[in-house]
Amino acid sequence: xxxxxxxxxxxxxxxxxxxxxxxxxxxxxxxxxxxxxxxxxxxxxxxxxxxxxxxxxxxxxxxxxxxxxxxxxxxxxxxxxxxxxxxxxxxxxxxxxxxxxxxxxxxxxxxxxxxxxxxxxxxxxxxxxxxxxxxxxxxxxxxxxxxxxxxxxxxxxxxxxxxxxxxxxxxxxxxxxxxxxxxxxxxxxxxxxxxxxxxxxxxxxxxxxxxxxxxxxxxxxxxxxxxxxxxxxxxxxxxxxxxxxxxxxxxxxxxxxxxxxxxxxxxxxxxxxxxxxxxxxxxxxxxxxxxx
Numbered sequence: 001x002x003x004x005x006x007x008x009x010x011x012x013x014x015x016x017x018x019x020x021x022x023x024x025x026x027x028x029x030x031x032x033x034x035x036x037x038x039x040x041x042x043x044x045x046x047x048x049x050x051x052x053x054x055x056x057x058x059x060x061x062x063x064x065x066x067x068x069x070x071x072x073x074x075x076x077x078x079x080x081x082x083x084x085x086x087x088x089x090x091x092x093x094x095x096x097x098x099x100x101x102x103x104x105x106x107x108x109x110x111x112x113x114x115x116x117x118x119x120x121x122x123x124x125x126x127x128x129x130x131x132x133x134x135x136x137x138x139x140x141x142x143x144x145x146x147x148x149x150x151x152x153x154x155x156x157x158x159x160x161x162x163x164x165x166x167x168x169x170x171x172x173x174x175x176x177x178x179x180x181x182x183x184x185x186x187x188x189x190x191x192x193x194x195x196x197x198x199x200x201x202x203x204x205x206x207x208x209x210x211x212x213x214x215x216x217x218x219x220x221x222x223x224x225x226x227x228x229x230x231x232x233x234x235x236x237x238x239x240x241x242x243x244x245x246x247x248x249x250x251x252x253x254x255x256x257x258x259x260x261x262x263x264x265x266x267x268x269x270x271x272x273x274x275x276x277x278x279x280x281x282x283x284x285x286x287x288x289x290x291x292x
Contacts (some may be wrong), residue, residue, distance in 0.1 A: 018155040045248035046116055058085045058099040059106035059118040066275030067120040080275030081119040110244050118242040134241040134255040138268050140291040141236030143214045143229045146206035154232040155180040166195045166207040173208040216279040229289045
């Protein structure tokens with residue numbers, strides 16, 4: 001980006017570093033003030049440790065596209081969260097280390113100091129008792145996978161007594177469907193695979209899915225129907241970066257600035273769109289009203 005008043009050009013990385021430095025009250029970018037030794041006394045903060053060791057450890061969720069996907073032959077990681085982590089590491093001028101994990105294990109790994117950062121986690125009140133979260137990286141809204149002859153785009157339209165809806169048992173999808181479409185015939189299935197089978201066999205007319213799961217499901221098995229957003233209102237759960245609780249807020253401040261900066265530029269949505277390609281979902285497969 002170029003400042004037309006001065007003619008001085010800034011790269012995207014430099015702009016982000018400047019914003020982060022300002023938020024932390026620093027005069028120099030993170031790379032210029034990296035520490036080389038652990039503090040003699042007191043507790044070392046996460047950001048201090050990352051700078052000193054020159055390493056950022058990420059809880060990498062095995063087999064969770066579009067966020068994480070590991071090439072079994074090369075061991076190279078791909079995905080939306082991987083690209084986000086690379087960008088953070090580049091700004092901090094540190095090496096990225098991917099630590100195999102799962103959604104449940106990532107919380108434990110943060111608490112025990114095995115990783116510095118977890119990604120693509122939904123902030124919940126229960127989790128917030130154990131770990132801290134950044135500002136939301138994106139909204140993961142809900143939509144509908146339905147037979148091609150079903151035309152439903154709002155929760156009110158879904159609330160019809162002649163509609164048969166499938167949901168995952170005990171999921172937020174079930175909670176929302178029962179609250180916003182109480183007149184519909186709702187069946188809760190034990191697993192997501194059971195929901196898919198119910199759609200494919202036409203035992204139900206539709207199923208409520210989070211957007212990324214719905215888009216991926218339809219791409220893998222077009223016979224189950226089509227995907228559409230559910231609106232009026234758009235409802236979804238936020239996703240965020242997660243990190244250990246600590247009194248020093250430098251790491252949290254840095255991550256919040258990073259999130260706000262990249263979300264406002266639309267960069268996080270671009271990373272998600274690119275990550276969906278890992279499941280074969282291309283831009284033209286994504287309805288124009290899908291928002292993150």
